Amino acid sequence: DLNIDGMETSHFVLVHGGGFGAWCWYKTISLLEESGYRVDAVDLAGSGIHTFDTNSITSLAQYDLNVDGLETIHFVLVHGGGFGAWCWYKTITLLEESGYRVDAVDLAGSGIHTFDTNSITSLAQYVKPLTDILEKLGDGEKVILVGHDFGGACISYVMELFPSKISKAIFIAAAMLSSEQSFLDMFSQQTGSNDLMQQAQKFLYTNGKDQPPTAIGLDKELVKDFLFNQSPAKDVALSLVSMRPIPFGPVIEKLSLSDAHYGSIQRFYIGTPEDCAVPVALQENIINTNPPEQVFWLKGSDHAPFLSRPQSLNKILVEIAQIPPKQA
Secondary structure (H helix, E strand, O other): OOOOOOOOOEEEEEOOOOOOOHHHHHHHHHHHOOOOEEEEEEEEOOOOOOOOOOHOOOOOOOOOOOOOOOOOOOEEEEOOOOOOHHHHHHHHHHHHHHHOOOEOOOOOOOOOOOOHHHHHOOOHHHHHEEEEEEEOOOOOOOEEEEEOOOOHHHHHHHHHHHHHHHHEEEEEEEOOOOOOOOOOHHOOOOOOOOOHHHHEEEEEEEOOOOOOOOEEEOOOOOOHHHHOOOOOHHHHHHHHHHHOOOOHHHHHHOOOOOOOOHOOOOEEEEOOOOOOOHHHHHHHHHHHHHHHOEEOOOOOOOHHHHOOHHHHHHHHHHHHHHHOOOOO
């Protein structure tokens, strides 16, 4: 056995290559830590979730999202608060292997999107990368929207704006809000407040303590227990080096939803029974308050089923995709 006690150096610093970020080391981080080493993975300037503008550092060509020529069956995956497109890496692979076209979007100030989270004050700003995708859809093209966590509020917002471009909406342990309700309102329904979640939240005040918060940060040690309690260690490591603060303005913004637009789209809910962030009682309240067409429960899943139960999640997503549209 390798004994690292008394070693002069037991600390690795991992530096990514061009186009990568600290996220690329998630397996290595997990394995080295399990071997007893201290590990830091760094995001170089303009890489990973570092917010510096890449164009001011190098002259490499920009990466553009190409949404031309989309297939008929097209999923658009929308992450939850603090997450980014990176969290869907297993789901993207499985859906593509099942024959679907998939786009996972980084909402503004999330993932590798370079916008400063603290400067985002509205849902319109936050979801702009998503509305950009929908606006570029051709005539008659529709997508299946999938929203996780706060991503449920985000897809609800665009369902009201683009009802003709969305065939189905799938909410995964998500905010499935009623009109004039905010994401924060949804959590106020929870009679027994989640002490661990409250401890993990860190309000950020970039405009000064005498002004409202600008974002909500998360204690990365505490989130292991309430977000990833059933997820593999390597995926927890990936998440902890990739998560970013959640903009505060969109969290408190109330949605305006109509039956003619939002209500015209088929909705489905995927519940997560082992979820410590959105407990089953709260999920059932969400479902009963704003009933979807059908509810699926993902046995054994924590709050991040794309990490803890990817195969089972994929099976349900494909099943929903194959449900015929309701006749008008």
